[in-house]
Structure formats: structure tokens, C-alpha cells
Amino acid sequence: MPNVPDEPAPQPAPLLVYGPRSTTYDFGPSHPLTPRRFGTGISLLEALGAVPGLSPEPATDEELGWIHDDAYIEHVKRASRDADTPPRAGVGPGDTPRFDGMHEASAAVAGGSLRGMEAILRGDVEHAFHPGGGLHHAMPGRASGFCVYDDPALAIARARRDDLRVMYIDLDVHHGDGVQAIHWSDPGVLTVSIHETGLALFPGTGFPEELGGGAAVGTKVNLPLDPGTGERGWLPALELALPTLAERFRPEVIVSQHGADAHAFDPLAHLNVTTTAMGAAARLVDSLAHRWAGGRWLATGGGGYDVYRVVPRAWAHVWLAASHRDVPPSTPPGWRAQWAADAELYGQAPMPETFDDLPNAGLPYRAPDEAADARAIRIAEEVVGEILKVLPAPA
Numbered sequence: 001m002p003n004v005p006d007e008p009a010p011q012p013a014p015l016l017v018y019g020p021r022s023t024t025y026d027f028g029p030s031h032p033l034t035p036r037r038f039g040t041g042i043s044l045l046e047a048l049g050a051v052p053g054l055s056p057e058p059a060t061d062e063e064l065g066w067i068h069d070d071a072y073i074e075h076v077k078r079a080s081r082d083a084d085t086p087p088r089a090g091v092g093p094g095d096t097p098r099f100d101g102m103h104e105a106s107a108a109v110a111g112g113s114l115r116g117m118e119a120i121l122r123g124d125v126e127h128a129f130h131p132g133g134g135l136h137h138a139m140p141g142r143a144s145g146f147c148v149y150d151d152p153a154l155a156i157a158r159a160r161r162d163d164l165r166v167m168y169i170d171l172d173v174h175h176g177d178g179v180q181a182i183h184w185s186d187p188g189v190l191t192v193s194i195h196e197t198g199l200a201l202f203p204g205t206g207f208p209e210e211l212g213g214g215a216a217v218g219t220k221v222n223l224p225l226d227p228g229t230g231e232r233g234w235l236p237a238l239e240l241a242l243p244t245l246a247e248r249f250r251p252e253v254i255v256s257q258h259g260a261d262a263h264a265f266d267p268l269a270h271l272n273v274t275t276t277a278m279g280a281a282a283r284l285v286d287s288l289a290h291r292w293a294g295g296r297w298l299a300t301g302g303g304g305y306d307v308y309r310v311v312p313r314a315w316a317h318v319w320l321a322a323s324h325r326d327v328p329p330s331t332p333p334g335w336r337a338q339w340a341a342d343a344e345l346y347g348q349a350p351m352p353e354t355f356d357d358l359p360n361a362g363l364p365y366r367a368p369d370e371a372a373d374a375r376a377i378r379i380a381e382e383v384v385g386e387i388l389k390v391l392p393a394p395a
């Protein structure tokens with residue numbers, strides 16, 4: 001048993017990973033994954049007292065090569081400097097278009113999560129939070145779904161080089177397919193992804209039958225939810241699954257992805273989760289890190305396309321959870337005033353007055369929503385039951 005108290009002790013503030021390179025990961029003004037989220041998001045974290053402590057710089061080619069094919073890295077580099085590079089390997093027109101400096105910007109996202117993990121492994125901090133990270137769709141040889149290099153998978157790979165068992169918790173509304181694929185055959189990496197079902201949403205994967213390869217069977221866990229699932233299904237499913245899986249797997253490090261696109265207001269998906277539930281999920285992850293992993297916890301951002309009402313509050317909840325601080329009763333008036341005009345301009349007004357949402361995000365709660373929530377809990381029960389049959393406890 002690790003000699004760690006259940007109740008987290010006060011600690012220095014978590015390491016906030018953010019810097020000038022963060023906003024260079026930019027597919028252009030009409031792309032949904034906009035660096036505008038750093039304006040609203042980082043200013044809210046700073047209003048809460050957070051100070052960026054680690055500026056992302058590019059991971060080296062050798063480090064990227066732990067999880068990506070060399071030919072793919074070379075292709076991204078070429079596309080990065082040459083606008084006439086033919087579309088290939090997911091880089092091109094569509095979700096993940098090339099842009100000038102794409103390699104450096106993408107390698108810096110990867111480097112931010114990697115150095116955050118290294119700070120944790122050295123014991124400099126217990127928790128680190130990299131809001132610009134969480135690019136979980138990138139594959140070994142292919143860009144996908146706004147993701148070029150897979151920073152969560154790289155941070156996990158770094159912890160694995162120290163032989164630590166890693167639990168990866170993916171809360172983004174989309175399946176964490178890249179992280180699952182990259183660590184598919186590693187029994188030392190437990191991935192747990194809760195997401196809108198691939199029957200209704202990109203990337204079309206993430207079903208309970210995807211269990212991992214070879215000796216890793218049972219270490220890849222998927223909780224696909226029906227459209228319309230809200231906080232009353234999403235959060236209980238996590239509360240049911242995560243502690244049980246952590247107890248069986250006994251992680252030594254936790255990496256989590258806090259995509260905010262499961263929110264009811266998100267324009268790209270169809271779940272009805274609230275910031276309240278996202279905050280509770282972050283606190284659950286924090287408690288698991290202390291219970292099992294000596295406090296070692298790297299949190300990343302992820303998707304999230306309502307960058308005024310949702311993303312900043314979702315990040316603030318992660319930050320407050322990692323700081324072991326209560327949620328303030330209201331958002332800072334100065335912060336609301338700073339972004340009110342932009343929020344109006346982009347159709348995401350008004351700026352929210354509280355960190356938490358009204359129940360069900362203030363939306364009517366109808367019979368189909370209730371059925372989706374009940375089904376989420378049932379899916380979690382079934383999936384965890386099946387996983388416990390095949391996932392061995394560590395030797």
C-alpha cells in the first residue's frame with residue numbers, strides 16, 4: 001500500500017502549463033478549435049490566482065518518435081514550411097489543415113504535456129494542468145480531428161519509460177481513440193474514455209468491445225453514451241467506474257483529459273453535461289490520484305467549442321480541484337466585463353455569473369433525457385462488470 005493519506009494535504013499550487021507558443025496552435029479564423037479560448041480561459045485562471053509556470057516548447061523529434069512514425073513527423077515538418085505540400089496522413093483540407101509553423105506549434109503542445117509530466121515525475125509538483133493539451137485523436141502515423149501530435153499519449157509514454165503504471169481518464173465528448181490506439185498493447189496503461197457514442201459522433205469508435213491487445217486485454221475501457229445524456233447519467237457513470245477500475249489497476253500516475261465539449265451548450269456534440277458535473281469529475285480524479293498514485297496527476301484540456309460560456313469555467317473547475325480549493329460563489333465581474341462584447345459577437349453571450357450551472361444547464365429535462373441518463377449508468381455497470389472479469393490486479 002502506498003503510504004498516502006486519503007485526504008489531500010495542502011500543497012503548492014499546481015503547475016500551470018501555458019506560454020506564448022500555446023496560441024500558435026491555430027488552424028485559422030474559421031476553425032472551431034480556436035486559440036480565442038486561451039484569452040477567456042487563461043484570464044479566468046489568472047483571476048483565480050493562477051500563474052503560468054511552464055511555457056510549452058517543442059518536444060524533440062526523438063521524443064515525438066516514441067509514439068509517432070518518423071515518416072509522419074517528416075511529413076508534418078514539410079507541410080509546416082511548404083504550403084504546396086500535397087494532402088496526406090490526415091494533414092490537409094478538412095478537420096486538420098496545414099498552417100505555417102504547424103510542426104513547431106504542434107510539437108510545443110506535445111512538449112508542454114511532456115515537461116509537465118517530467119515535473120511530476122521529479123517530484124517538483126504533485127499536479128500539473130496543461131489547458132492547451134489533450135490532443136487525443138492523433139494517431140501514430142496520421143493527424144485526425146484537430147490533433148497533430150498526441151500529447152497525452154506522449155506524457156503517458158514518458159511515465160512508462162520510468163515503468164510507472166498509468167491510468168488515463170478521457171472526459172472529452174469524443175472517444176480518446178489516438179491514446180487508446182497508441183497504448184493498445186501496453187498492459188501498463190489503463191485508458192478509460194467516456195464519450196458520446198461513435199454511432200452518433202466522430203470518430204465513430206469507442207465501444208465496450210475495444211478491450212486492448214494481447215496481454216493488455218481489459219486495460220482499454222469505453223463508456224459510450226447516447227445523445228442527450230446529461231449530468232445525471234455522465235457523472236454517476238464516472239463515479240461508478242473510475243474508483244473501481246483504479247482499485248483494480250492500481251495506477252502510479254494519472255493523466256486526465258478534460259475536454260469541455262460534453263457540455264449542453266457545446267455546438268459540436270449532443271450531450272447535456274454541466275460545468276458542475278465537470279468540476280465534480282475533476283475532484284474525483286484528484287481524489288484517485290491521492291488515493292492510488294502518490295498524488296501524481298497531469299490534467300490536460302481538450303475539445304470545447306463554446307469558448308465564452310463553457311471552456312473557461314471548465315478549466316477553472318480543473319484548476320480549483322487541483323488546488324484543493326472551494327468553488328467561489330460567482331465568476332469575477334471584471335472577467336465578465338472583459339469578454340462580454342466578444343461573447344456577443346460570437347453568439348455565446350451572456351458571460352456566466354457562476355462557475356456552476358443550473359441543474360441540467362437550465363434546460364428542460366424530458367423523458368428521453370431521463371432514459372439516456374439511466375442507460376449511461378447501466379452501461380457503466382455492464383462495462384465495469386466485464387472489465388473486472390478480464391483485468392488482472394498487478395502482480
Ligand SMILES: [Zn+2]
Pocket residue numbers: 008127286287289290295321322323324
Ligand atoms: Zn490533489
Ligand SMILES: [Zn+2]
Pocket residue numbers: 172173174259261302303304
Ligand atoms: Zn472533443
